[in-house]
Amino acid sequence: MTSVLREIDxxxxxxxxxRVEDELENCHERLLDQSENVEKLEEDYExxxxxxxxxxxxxxxxxxxxxxxxxxxxxxxxxxKQFFEKRDGLTTQLSGxxxxxxxxxxxxxxxxxxxxxxxxxxxxxxxMTYSAAAEQRDEEIGSAASLKKEINGVKQKIKALGDVNxxxxxxxxxxxxxxxxxxxxxxxxxxxxxNLKGIIADLDKAMKETFAEKFQDIQNMFAKVFKELFGGxxxxxxxxxxxxxxxxxxxxxxQPPGKKLQNMMQLSGGEKSLTxxxxxxxxxxxxxxxxxxxxxxxxxxxDANVGHFAHYLDRLTxxxxxxxxxxxxxxMEAANRLYGITMQEKGVSTLVSVNLIEDDLDD
Numbered sequence: 524m525t526s527v528l529r530e531i532d533x534x535x536x537x538x539x540x541x542r543v544e545d546e547l548e549n550c551h552e553r554l555l556d557q558s559e560n561v562e563k564l565e566e567d568y569e570x571x572x573x574x575x576x577x578x579x580x581x582x583x584x585x586x587x588x589x590x591x592x593x594x595x596x597x598x599x600x601x602x603x604k605q606f607f608e609k610r611d612g613l614t615t616q617l618s619g620x621x622x623x624x625x626x627x628x629x630x631x632x633x634x635x636x637x638x639x640x641x642x643x644x645x646x647x648x649x650x651m652t653y654s655a656a657a658e659q660r661d662e663e664i665g666s667a668a669s670l671k672k673e674i675n676g677v678k679q680k681i682k683a684l685g686d687v688n689x690x691x692x693x694x695x696x697x698x699x700x701x702x703x704x705x706x707x708x709x710x711x712x713x714x715x716x717x718n719l720k721g722i723i724a725d726l727d728k729a730m731k732e733t734f735a736e737k738f739q740d741i742q743n744m745f746a747k748v749f750k751e752l753f754g755g756x757x758x759x760x761x762x763x764x765x766x767x768x769x770x771x772x773x774x775x776x777x778q779p780p781g782k783k784l785q786n787m788m789q790l791s792g793g794e795k796s797l798t799x800x801x802x803x804x805x806x807x808x809x810x811x812x813x814x815x816x817x818x819x820x821x822x823x824x825x826d827a828n829v830g831h832f833a834h835y836l837d838r839l840t841x842x843x844x845x846x847x848x849x850x851x852x853x854x855m856e857a858a859n860r861l862y863g864i865t866m867q868e869k870g871v872s873t874l875v876s877v878n879l880i881e882d883d884l885d886d
């Protein structure tokens with residue numbers, strides 16, 4: 524755009540120069556005409572001067588006209604001088620413009636060369652064309668000095684990375700595929716973990732609800748069985764931490780007849796055993812198992828409590844088959860069948876069974 528404007532200025536100056544030269548030529552012609560007139564007038568003046576005496580009035584008139592012509596000639600000379608000065612100024616201005624045009628052409632060529640060099644540099648360094656770079660142009664980018672500083676910083680970081688690995692692209696592709704595969708597995712595991720946590724939370728909730736319900740049933744049955752086995756009194760179960768019932772301990776409080784309510788650990792050995800038996804029978808009564816083995820659980824009881832134990836155990840045999848290991852007479856009397864080991868001969872053990880229902884003895 525600047526080059527076009529300068530060419531227009533040059534054309535305009537050329538036209539002005541031509542016009543001035545034409546005017547100057549006209550002035551020359553007029554000056555020659557006037558010079559011829561002056562010469563003629565001078566000749567007439569001489570002629571008239573000779574005839575001054577004859578016609579002084581005419582002489583004065585011619586003298587006046589001569590003075591006017593001289594003035595006109597001076598004006599023409601003055602204008603002629605001004606035209607020459609103007610022509611010299613325009614010539615000087617035109618020369619300056621031609622120099623400026625030449626300088627601009629040289630700068631334009633240098634800019635085109637620099638543009639080609641920068642385009643080649645972008646392609647060699649970044650494999651990017653000029654049009655692609657123009658699309659990524661950011662108007663908010665700071666000054667060239669700050670950009671150079673940033674570029675130098677990036678180059679230092681790149682240099683710190685070490686030698687270029689030509690296989691990095693393929694390695695990145697392999698690592699990326701493996702990453703995506705592992706990430707997918709990780710996401711699946713996290714999803715499975717979340718699902719399992721949800722299931723565990725649901726199970727914990729269901730377990731808490733079931734435990735609270737069954738614990739209350741066991742507590743009620745425990746109080747009932749305790750009262751039957753002890754012939755009175757009362758007992759209860761208490762959770763140590765009611766906020767965390769699945770991990771909470773259980774406190775057994777028992778009050779045998781004639782005693783104050785106290786912790787099970789403060790009872791005598793027989794009372795502890797009978798209290799534990801009460802809890803065992805309470806659980807067995809609520810959810811009978813088809814088969815149960817008891818190993819001398821009534822060993823610490825006195826004869827009266829052994830009778831209570833045997834009587835209540837007989838009630839539970841409606842739903843459960845019991846095998847009781849015992850040395851207590853009251854328990855054996857309540858049994859339907861007895862099995863024992865005897866040694867009738869030294870070193871020889873013999874199994875003996877007694878069916879107390881049919882009163883038959885089998886050797």
